[in-house]
Amino acid sequence: MSIYNRFVIILISLGLSFSLKAQNTLPEANALLDAEQMQFQSFLNGLNGDTAINLLMDAFVSSTADSLQIAINDDRSIVTEKKLKGITSIRYFLQIIRAGIAQKQFELYDIPDALDKFPKIADALVHGTAFRPFLLGFGARRTQIMADSFRQFPEGKRFQHLADVRRISMNMEMILPMVEARPDFPYIDTVLVYVAERSPMHIVDYITLKNNRITDSIYKLKHPLLEQLITLKGNRNASEIAPLVGEIAAGRLTADSIQNLRSKNVTGYYQLLVNTLQQNRTSIGNGAAAGMQPALRNALYDKAMAFYIKPINELHEKKDDIRFKSIQPLRAIDLYYLVTSGEDELYTSSFLGIYKKLMGQLPAGRSDSLMEWVQYDQFRKFIRISSHYNVLNDFLNNMPEDSRQQLLSRFIGGIDSSPESGIEDAMDVADAFSSLSKDSTYSPLVASLLKENITRCTRDNNRYCVRLYTILQQVFTMASDPASSKDIFSKLGNYELLKMDALRDKQNIINQLVIFYGDDDGKGSFNSFMQIFKDTTAWKVTKSEQWVEISSRQEGQQVKLFANLPLDNDKGLDEQAQLALMTHLKAEKINPGVIIHRGHSYHLPTTLNYLQPSMKLAFLGSCGGFRNILTVAGKSPDAQILATRQIGSKLINDPMIQEMNLHFLESRDINWPQLWTQLGEQFSKTDFTKNLFEEYVPPYRNLSLFVIRLYNIDASSL
Structure with a gap:
């Protein structure tokens, strides 16, 4: 069942008016929009929820929608057909938001951004100007809202394609089959590069097993990454070379040099992956695209597990000089990526042995040097892992006081920067509370940092931000004083x-x-x-x-x-x-x-x-x-x-x-x-x-x- 039909059913079940076809006349479209605005306003009046977001919706339906409606009607440069579609899209947008709220289809904090971007996209579509800048950074949910709202426009189908690919973008196994099943998919080139940068062996395997219009596109698209991946077809060492095709395309490495290193020196190969990842981070900091970074991370995980973590775990009954012999040649930065790559697989004793080796390579009293060396890559993850293994305080205590404060400030601050990852970042921060809340030095600092961030969010009128940090403050209070758990349990139920x-x-x-x-x-x-x-x-x-x-x-x-x-x-x-x-x-x-x-x-x-x-x-x-x-x-x-x-x-x-x-x-x-x-x-x-x-x-x-x-x-x- 299409998204469109699902929303029709939802709206009918809620008793909401919804025309199943476009209106024939502009007056009819305007009248239906006016009626929907009245229904939406009535819906808001009976709605309990975040007051700030309710106010945003109220402002949109009572002011923004009117202004957009008037602007479209009065603009003589817009042909009647586009006016009709533009007015209808406003009505669809309101109905979709209303139905989505009633059926809990949306993430709460998707709504403000959707309210902000809708008028800009509508204006672009009725005037035939660029709309893609307004969709950048949209996740699948918000893209879907726009696809449903603008389905009468020719671009609506493109929005739907974009929503679908964003919805499955985390599952590399599904992307190419989806594109293969849609002859009219408009973003084939973009998708092919996306897959190449994240899972290059999917491209190699695909051209090895298939011969269709998608493989034709791969061969015809003159993109340096795809050109290098094509050369790996039939190469039994392709999986070792593929994560580094970006370096080959740039002329810094060759396939032969990579394979020669891999076959003779596994430590050297692992360090090549680490070095390339870090070089890319420097380039990204200077404005370059992320490129092969996702593929490099996947390769780091695979090699960390195969070369080091699994063997160390299996030797858990052996003496340390035997058990940890494989990591002796590794640098501190290499050990850091062992920890962050293999967090789910490390035995406690394996982690502690790697951590001991890592700390031994850092300057005395300057464990903060590690963060500079890795350019703060995945530092929240490292702090969370250190907390799990009860070494976070040791790590913090081995750096100057001002560095501790800066690191914790960076750890706790800024989690609101991306609605797509904010809740997961907040969960990472909360995981570390079990260690930080019990330390008399760090507990007051964390409490102060949480308060500072709530103040910042309130000042910026960022409700999403306020909500995240208010929740973290409640959870930190619970971690600091278990007796206060009754406050959270009164909302969630008794988890004891x-x-x-x-x-x-x-x-x-x-x-x-x-x-x-x-x-x-x-x-x-x-x-x-x-x-x-x-x-x-x-x-x-x-x-x-x-x-x-x-x-x-x-x-x-x-x-x-x-x-x-x-x-x-x-x-x-x-x-x-x-x-x-x-x-x-x-x-x-x-x-x-x-x-x-x-x-x-x-x-x-x-x-x-x-x-x-x-x-x-x-x-x-x-x-x-x-x-x-x-x-x-x-x-x-x-x-x-x-x-x-x-x-x-x-x-x-x-x-x-x-x-x-x-x-x-x-x-x-x-x-x-x-x-x-x-x-x-x-x-x-x-x-x-x-x-x-x-x-x-x-x-x-x-x-x-x-x-x-x-x-x-x-x-x-x-």
Whole structure:
């Protein structure tokens, strides 16, 4: 169903007037716009929400819309057909905003920018002038608003293409197939360069496997990156060379020199990636485009994992001189990118060993030198990671006082600069509060910086900014004084308690969905998981071709778990089993209250596709599951989240699942602080399990979750 039709249905369901075709006469179009303005004003009068944004909408409908309507009608240079479309587009815009608010289709803070840009785009379209500058920086949502509003104009279809490609731009697998399916797609050249800069091997693989109009465009487009990628077709070393084709195109490297370095000196190759990334940052600072920067970051992650992080993790029982031998030739800047690239995969002891080596290479008392060397690249990420591993205070204490203040000021300030990333940056800042709030030196400084930013935002009348920093101030207060958590819990619900009533379905059953994958790790996890339910007096296991159903036998609270079998991952059979299980649950009207992910971090996006609003507990038992909070909060708004910051392990996951199911069977609400104390004692028997458990985050300590939940409460008030 098209976006247009979806909005028609929404508007009809809300009883909103909406003409399904353009008006035949200009007076008719003006009359319908006047009527819509009255309806919009009435809608605003009954709306509870952010006062400042309500005032902006009121000003738009009562003043801006009138001014634009008059300007279009009175301008003799505009032909009647364009006047008709222009007037109708204003009405469509108001109706789309109204329906979007009613159905919670928009991010709250998309609205002010849309109100600001709409008149400028409308003016450009009716006069035939450039409109693209007004769409720059628009995310998919705001672009979609404009596509729907201006659909009568020929440019409306271009807007829709742009909205679609922006919507899927984070998924490289989908972009070229989407363009392939649309013969009239107008931005092929732009998309090809976009993919080349972010995932160059997609271009190489595409021209290797395909022969169609898209490959024709790749060959015909005289772009230096694409020209170099074409030469890699059939090259078995293409994946090593592709991230550096920007350097080849500039004449600074050759494919042979890159491959020669990679085959003889993995450290030299890794350092080449680091050096190129940093050189590009310098160029970007001087006004150059980002170019191959995304591809370089992806390559850095791949090589950090393959060359260093996985081997160091695997040697966790060896002495440090053996375990960390591979990083001895690395510079401080190289070690920095190991940490920021591999945050989800590093064992605690692996991180601490790398951090020790890193600090040993910095000038005494000048750890701030590191930030200068890396040009503050991903510095928020580094600070957050340092906080997770309880070394942030050590890092800050090893620099001059004025440098500490400047770094923290930079860390906390400016998160409002991009509506597309502001909430995620705020979550990064909140993650560091657990360390900063407990230090008598840094706690007052952070409190002061938050207050300063709220003052700045208020002075600039930036409501989005005020909201972000007000939320951070509330969360910081909670981190500083746990007793104040009741203030946040009064808005969000008590995250120290998971009530059984929330998990039960209409039949009074607690249903759980457990997702496994068919690689070696997944098969081992599944076998370990099934051992929890080997007591046949307590559990009944029913196995089908693609999943198992585990049911409690005892009287009292009925508990069921549905887990797909870890069938062959290489053939995609595990995902087929998951989809078959989801179809079965839907057919039987079974709504799981709990979802459990068991598998590597790269499988997690697939599991997150199965999230449902009915789910009240999400257990992300994979490496770095903590980083997916934003997705869970969007798809399962009421779910408490139990996740790990770093390494997920069946040594922790299975005892947790067993303990949770004991609570379920006994119909006991889960008191997370009590359970965490109990599990902490259980896992403290060995240093290895103790360190693994310390990386798990219970719902009541999930500061970044509170940021997004408070933010969404504000948005949902519209």
